[in-house]
Structures are given as structure tokens and as C-alpha cells.
Amino acid sequence: GAVVSQHPSWVICKSGTSVKIECRSLDFQATTMFWYRQFPKQSLMLMATSNEGSKATYEQGVEKDKFLINHASLTLSTLTVTSAHPEDSSFYICSASGRGYLTYNEQFFGPGTRLTVL
Amino acid sequence: GEDVEQSLFLSVREGDSSVINCTYTDSSSTYLYWYKQEPGAGLQLLTYIFSNMDMKQDQRLTVLLNKKDKHLSLRIADTQTGDSAIYFCAESIGNYGQNFVFGPGTRLSVLP
Numbered sequence: 628g629a630v631v632s633q634h635p636s637w638v639i640c641k642s643g644t645s646v647k648i649e650c651r652s653l654d655f656q657a658t659t660m661f662w663y664r665q666f667p668k669q670s671l672m673l674m675a676t677s678n679e680g681s682k683a684t685y686e687q688g689v690e691k692d693k694f695l696i697n698h699a700s701l702t703l704s705t706l707t708v709t710s711a712h713p714e715d716s717s718f719y720i721c722s723a724s725g726r727g728y729l730t731y732n733e734q735f736f737g738p739g740t741r742l743t744v745l
Numbered sequence: 746g747e748d749v750e751q752s753l754f755l756s757v758r759e760g761d762s763s764v765i766n767c768t769y770t771d772s773s774s775t776y777l778y779w780y781k782q783e784p785g786a787g788l789q790l791l792t793y794i795f796s797n798m799d800m801k802q803d804q805r806l807t808v809l810l811n812k813k814d815k816h817l818s819l820r821i822a823d824t825q826t827g828d829s830a831i832y833f834c835a836e837s838i839g840n841y842g843q844n845f846v847f848g849p850g851t852r853l854s855v856l857p
Contacts, residue, residue: 670833671847720787720788722845733793736780736787739785739786741785
């Protein structure tokens with residue numbers, strides 16, 4: 628149980644276009660979803676935290692107008708990278724946590740989405 | 746702010762034990778975690794330990810927690826080539842322990 632999926636797993640786009648990444652909790656209700664960014668050979672950096680039905684909380688230095696996060700339901704959160712540029716190329720990982728099903732504050736991670744901006 | 750440190754590289758021979766160390770700064774951490782990341786993949790939870798425990802064993806994995814020194818270790822017994830990956834230590838912080846701070850990851854290489 629507690630599976631989190633991401634779609635797409637890999638995307639290549641042209642500079643200036645927008646890309647949407649979906650994160651789904653498949654078998655539990657995710658009251659909170661997290662979006663991380665991972666540069667090559669580096670650790671995960673938290674970008675934002677989103678609770679279902681409310682606005683995301685962004686970490687310092689993360690542009691909320693560039694990285695749009697929507698958490699409209701208990702099983703789906705989306706991250707849209709607007710006007711993507713090559714420096715936005717990275718591995719984006721989402722995670723989800725929920726009450727009730729989980730006995731502790733574990734985050735279940737998706738498999739990640741590799742974004743390459745040409 | 747919160748900080749989690751790990752050594753970046755570790756090489757061991759197949760069959761030996763591996764010990765990956767981690768230090769953290771936030772004494773209010775509720776849980777501490779070890780995650781494994783294989784190339785191009787997401788994070789897989791290996792094990793976790795509650796902050797009031799000092800040891801947890803799960804098959805080949807042993808986690809030791811020294812809360813006084815804020816030191817966490819992961820021991821992998823009988824290390825196999827399939828254990829080659831990056832191992833991340835993470836602490837949960839925040840009022841409900843809902844935010845995670847990750848270490849930089851330790852790249853474990855298992856030599857035949």
C-alpha cells in the first residue's frame with residue numbers, strides 16, 4: 628500500500644514552454660503533498676508543501692509564480708513549471724502523507740520526473 | 746537552521762558490513778529515516794526510528810541512534826551488489842513532524 632505515482636516520468640520541452648507534472652496517491656488520501664527538486668548528485672531540496680484545498684507554502688527562494696502548485700483533491704497534486712528555461716532542468720520528486728492510514732508522519736515518495744529544457 | 750550531514754562516499758567489499766553515518770542538528774526531531782535511491786529512481790524508505798529509541802533492527806539493517814550526540818547510523822550486514830545506491834538520512838521536523846530535512850546522501854559502492 629501507500630503508492631505514489633508521478634506522470635510523466637521524463638519530459639523534454641523547449642525553452643519558454645510550460646510543463647505540468649502530476650503526482651497521485653493511488654491507495655490513500657494524501658492530505659499533504661510535498662514537491663522536491665534534486666540536482667545531479669545532490670540531495671533533495673524541498674520546494675513547497677501543499678495541503679488539500681489550500682494554497683501551497685513555498686520555501687524561501689522558490690518562485691511561486693514560476694512553480695505553480697495545485698492540490699485540488701486528496702489524491703492529486705500538480706506542479707506546473709511555467710516558461711521553463713534550461714536552468715529548470717532537474718529531477719522533480721513528489722511525496723505524500725496522510726492521516727488515518729499512516730501510523731506516523733511518513734512521506735511516501737513518487738518515482739520522480741526528469742525534466743530537460745532545451 | 747536545521748542541518749543534516751553525511752559522508753558522501755563509502756566503498757565496501759561484497760559480504761562485508763557497511764556503516765553509513767549521519768549527524769543532525771534539530772533535537773526536536775520526532776522520527777529519523779533512512780531512504781535508498783537507485784539511479785534515476787525515486788526514494789525508497791528503508792527504515793525509520795522514533796526519537797525515543799536507540800536501536801532498531803530489521804533483517805540486514807540495524808539503525809543506531811545516539812540522541813545526545815545527534816548521531817544516527819545505518820548498518821547493512823552482508824552487503825550485496827544490489828545495495829549499491831545513494832542512502833539519504835532524513836529527520837522530520839515541524840510542529841507535527843511533517844517537514845523533512847534530508848542529508849546530502851552517501852553513495853555506497855559495493856565491490857565484488
